[in-house]
Amino acid sequence: MRGVIKEFFNGLWKENPTFRIQIGLCPVLAVTTSAMNGIGMGLATTFVLTCSNILVSLLRKVIPDKVRIPCYIIVIATFSTIVDLVMNAFTPDLHRVLGIFIPLIVVNCILMGRAEAYASKMPVLHSALDGLGMGLGFTWALTLIGAIRELLGKGSIFDRAVTAEGAATFGMFSLPPGAFITLGVLLALMNMINARLRKAS
Amino acid sequence: MELFLIFIGAVFVNNFVLVRFLGTCPFMGVSKQVETAMGMGAATTFVMVVTAAVTWVLQWFVLEPFGLPFLQTPVFILVIAAMVQLVEMFLHKTIPNLYRALGIYLPLITTNCAVLGFSLIAAQEAYSFVEAVVFGLGAGIGFTLALMLMAGMREELRFADVPEPLMPTGIAFILAGLLSLAFSGFAGLV
Amino acid sequence: MNESARMIVVLTVIAMVSGGLLAAVYDWTSGVIAENQLKEMESAVFAVLPGAVRIELLDRGPAELVEDDPKASKETKQAANQVFVGYNEQGAPVGYAFVGEGNGYGGIIRIMVGVSEAEGKILNLTVLSHSETPGLGSRIEDAGFRNQFVGKTLSDPIAVGRDINALSGATISSRAVTEAVRRGLEQASAVYERSR
Numbered sequence: 001m002r003g004v005i006k007e008f009f010n011g012l013w014k015e016n017p018t019f020r021i022q023i024g025l026c027p028v029l030a031v032t033t034s035a036m037n038g039i040g041m042g043l044a045t046t047f048v049l050t051c052s053n054i055l056v057s058l059l060r061k062v063i064p065d066k067v068r069i070p071c072y073i074i075v076i077a078t079f080s081t082i083v084d085l086v087m088n089a090f091t092p093d094l095h096r097v098l099g100i101f102i103p104l105i106v107v108n109c110i111l112m113g114r115a116e117a118y119a120s121k122m123p124v125l126h127s128a129l130d131g132l133g134m135g136l137g138f139t140w141a142l143t144l145i146g147a148i149r150e151l152l153g154k155g156s157i158f159d160r161a162v163t164a165e166g167a168a169t170f171g172m173f174s175l176p177p178g179a180f181i182t183l184g185v186l187l188a189l190m191n192m193i194n195a196r197l198r199k200a201s
Numbered sequence: 202m203e204l205f206l207i208f209i210g211a212v213f214v215n216n217f218v219l220v221r222f223l224g225t226c227p228f229m230g231v232s233k234q235v236e237t238a239m240g241m242g243a244a245t246t247f248v249m250v251v252t253a254a255v256t257w258v259l260q261w262f263v264l265e266p267f268g269l270p271f272l273q274t275p276v277f278i279l280v281i282a283a284m285v286q287l288v289e290m291f292l293h294k295t296i297p298n299l300y301r302a303l304g305i306y307l308p309l310i311t312t313n314c315a316v317l318g319f320s321l322i323a324a325q326e327a328y329s330f331v332e333a334v335v336f337g338l339g340a341g342i343g344f345t346l347a348l349m350l351m352a353g354m355r356e357e358l359r360f361a362d363v364p365e366p367l368m369p370t371g372i373a374f375i376l377a378g379l380l381s382l383a384f385s386g387f388a389g390l391v
Numbered sequence: 392m393n394e395s396a397r398m399i400v401v402l403t404v405i406a407m408v409s410g411g412l413l414a415a416v417y418d419w420t421s422g423v424i425a426e427n428q429l430k431e432m433e434s435a436v437f438a439v440l441p442g443a444v445r446i447e448l449l450d451r452g453p454a455e456l457v458e459d460d461p462k463a464s465k466e467t468k469q470a471a472n473q474v475f476v477g478y479n480e481q482g483a484p485v486g487y488a489f490v491g492e493g494n495g496y497g498g499i500i501r502i503m504v505g506v507s508e509a510e511g512k513i514l515n516l517t518v519l520s521h522s523e524t525p526g527l528g529s530r531i532e533d534a535g536f537r538n539q540f541v542g543k544t545l546s547d548p549i550a551v552g553r554d555i556n557a558l559s560g561a562t563i564s565s566r567a568v569t570e571a572v573r574r575g576l577e578q579a580s581a582v583y584e585r586s587r
Contacts, residue, residue, distance in 0.1 A: 022370060023226060026314040030222035059405075067398045071405055073282055077275035078409040082416050085271060089423035092431075096520065100321050103274040107312045109226050176220050177382040184367070184374030191366040206563070210496070271417040272410065326494060 004129055011133030017110045018141035019190045024110035027101045028142060029179040035158050038146025040094045041101065042139025044087065046132065048079040048105050049114065053131035055079075056119040063120075072115045073106070080106040110134060148182055149173045204335050207328075211339025217315045218347040219381040224315030228348060229373060231306050238352035240299045242345025244292065245310050246338065248284050249319060253337030255280050256320045257330050277320050278311075285311045315344055350380060431519065432503070436475045436488045439505030439515040443477025443485045449586050474582045477505075484508045487583045490519070491575030493567030498522035500531070500567050504540070504575060511580060513543045516572065521564075528564030536565070540572055545580055549573040 015021055018028055024045075031041045052075050056063075063071045084102045087095040095102065105111065114134060119127040147157055153174030156162055172178045217223045224245075231241045256277050264273055289307050292300040300307065310316060319340040323333040354376050363372050436446050477485045486507040493500050501519040506512065516537045523529045530536060539555050549572055551557045557565035 022229065025225040025229065026222050029225060063401055063405075064394065064398045066394075067402050070279060070282060070402060073278055074275060074402075074405050074409050077278050078413060081271055081274045081413055084274070085413075085416050085420040085424075089420035089427070092424075092427050099522065100318060100325075103321060104223075104314050104318055106274055106278055107314050107317050109309075109312050112312055172382075175385065176222065177378045177385065179222070180374045180378030180381055184371045184376075184378060187374065188364075188366040188371035191371065195366070210563075215496070271413050275409065275413075322498070325498060 004126055007126055008129040008133040011130065011135070011137040012140070013137070015134075016137040016141060017134050018138055019187060022187075023113055024108040024138065025183075026104065027108065028145060028183065029176070031098055031101055032142055032146040032149055032179060032182075033153070033174050034150040034156075035143050035147040037094070037097055038142035038144075039139060040091070041098055042135070042142040044083050044098070044102060045105050045108060045110070046135025046139055048076065048083055049111055049135040049138075050128055050131035051079045052076045052111055053114055053119040053127040054124055056115045057122060057124045057127035060120045068116075068120065069112075072112060072120075076111050076115065077106045110138060145179075145182055145186065148186075149178055153178060204332060207332055208335050208339040211319075211336055212343040212346065213384065213387040216343045216347055216384050216387075217319065217340045218344055219377070219384045221315075221318070223318040224313050224344050224347075227306060227309060227313055228344075228351060228377070229370065230309075231303075232348050232351035232373075233355055235349055235352040235356060237302055238348040239345065240303055241306055241310075242341070242348045244288055244299075244303065244307065245313060245316065245344055246341025248281070248288055248310050249316055249337040249341040250334060251284050252277075252281055252316055252320055253323060253333045254330070255284070256324070257328075257333045260324045273321070273324065274317075278317055281316050281320070282311045315340060347380070347384075351377065354380070432473075432475070432490065435503035435517055435519055436477060436505070438517050439488050439503050440475075440477035440485050441505075441514065442479045444480050445478045446488075447476045447478070449474040449476050449487070449582060474579045474586075476583070476586075486514060487579060489575050489579035491568075491571030493569075493571030494563075495521055495523050495531075495567040496528050496561070496563045500564070500571065502568060502571055502575075504572055504579075506576070506580070506583075511544050513540050513572070513576070516540050518568075523561070523564045528558070528561040530558050530561060531564050531568050536568075543572075543576075545576060549576070 011017065013020075017024055027041050027045070031037045052072070055075050056072060059071070059075075080103055083105065084095075087098075087102060114130060118130050122130070151157055151162060152170045153172070170178070173182065211217065215221055218225060218228045227241060227245070232238050259276055259280065260273065264270060264276065285308060288310070289300070292303075292307070319337055320333075323336050328336060351373075355373060358372065358376075367375070433446060437443060440446075473490055475488045477488065479485050486505055486509075488503055488505045491502045491504055493502075498521070500521040500523070502516055503519055504516045505514040507514050518532045518537075521529065521531065523531065536558055540549070543549055543554070548554050549569060551562070551566050551569050555565070555569050557569075
């Protein structure tokens with residue numbers, strides 16, 4: 001049982017898909033213009049990831065090896081479309097902001113990656129927790145980057161103004177260059193933190 | 202004229218990688234050497250152009266008339282997966298060197314958000330067949346351009362003295378940010 | 392069962408189950424989606440027809456509107472032919488409003504335009520949705536740009552370079568809005584005249 005819990009925490013830090021493995025980066029850069037968008041996208045992806053991991057794991061003995069990729073694609077695409085439709089109906093504003101990146105969840109390398117490397121080989125509970133862990137790891141990465149970009153670019157966090165009215169902001173951080181630079185600097189910071197942790201242990 | 206604007210828009214002003222953020226994974230993964238970048242870009246562009254044609258036909262002759270818009274994502278991605286398989290087999294037979302150099306990144310064209318992304322946008326914008334193909338071509342060429350520029354920069358990076366924490370990818374992202382900043386100069390061109 | 396047959400069967404079953412599941416979710420959500428769009432439109436109509444307290448949809452019954460494919464607005468380059476008539480407290484028509492669509496830079500731009508009953512002059516224009524570049528094309532939302540259209544009628548050219556100034560650095564966005572207004576005005580005024 002302990003092993004399973006470890007799997008869950010794996011995705012949160014040690015094998016964080018964004019900061020450590022560095023896959024599934026397109027949405028990380030595109031939707032993190034605010035913390036709220038980051039959370040929204042992260043949770044949507046977590047849902048799709050967890051569900052597809054569960055289903056792939058359930059079907060792992062049934063799917064013939066040669067057609068496994070198309071099968072995974074169908075499973076992931078189905079959940080991705082379900083999330084798209086449900087968000088359009090119940091969270092239309094968030095849906096409009098996230099735009100095509102919701103259906104693009106299907107090509108988020110994290111999903112195919114975990115389906116192939118993990119869920120197709122491990123039992124359901126492990127796969128579910130792996131999906132949940134990776135998804136939440138992705139989510140907090142998105143939220144952090146979103147918060148930084150929102151703070152620097154618009155002077156607010158979670159849509160609540162932090163800086164004084166009319167204060168100067170670094171608009172660039174709301175735009176594409178800012179996304180790349182924020183991620184680059186954060187990666188460097190994570191490396192430094194990890195180096196310190198290793199020295200300490 | 203419209204076609205030209207679509208093309209220029211896709212290559213420069215709304216460059217798929219540096220502005221739209223589509224295709225970032227291969228952008229970071231394959232941009233270490235200029236030759237590989239060029240090969241990857243060419244393969245991706247080819248897949249995009251073919252995908253543009255096939256998905257256009259499927260969208261307007263199957264999905265729409267039969268009232269199945271919700272099958273757009275699954276159908277498109279399966280088409281792309283099939284196209285990539287075909288390109289793989291083709292390269293394996295005709296240019297085996299390139300096939301080996303691209304290695305695992307070739308099947309990864311399937312998960313390149315730029316390919317699915319541009320086909321979804323083309324459907325959303327209701328582009329005509331020709332417009333969709335031109336859009337795909339522009340998207341691919343813009344992707345290749347960004348990839349090659351990045352590869353050129355990263356090759357130079359080998360001789361630079363980069364602080365430890367920024368290696369290997371932190372500095373790559375900051376470079377990408379500067380490249381993106383340069384491309385934002387194109388905004389307002391059209 | 393030999394290998395090929397098994398591959399085909401598994402693929403087909405998974406595809407069919409997925410298709411069925413998606414169709415079901417689509418059915419369930421399309422009603423809500425259409426309702427959301429209706430509410431969004433209503434508040435936009437009230438914004439562009441000052442003084443209106445009641446709206447009526449012209450040319451199509453309310454039932455038709457809800458059954459419309461919620462993704463329909465994605466596929467047309469022309470203005471969606473929905474005309475709303477606004478009535479003031481006394482029950483007299485204030486004017487009519489229509490939705491215009493144009494191909495902007497980052498996607499479809501949707502606008503709501505209100506036209507006065509009396510002289511067929513544009514009263515107001517709001518941008519319903521757009522995906523234009525922040526800081527450039529997104530300035531179509533600025534009052535300065537939108538106010539250019541106030542007072543225009545069918546006899547005006549309503550064209551960039553003639554009576555409308557484009558936003559600098561946002562030609563495509565400006566042109567998209569302008570054409571949406573002009574085409575929409577032509578179609579909507581025809582529909583409105585027919586109904587009088």
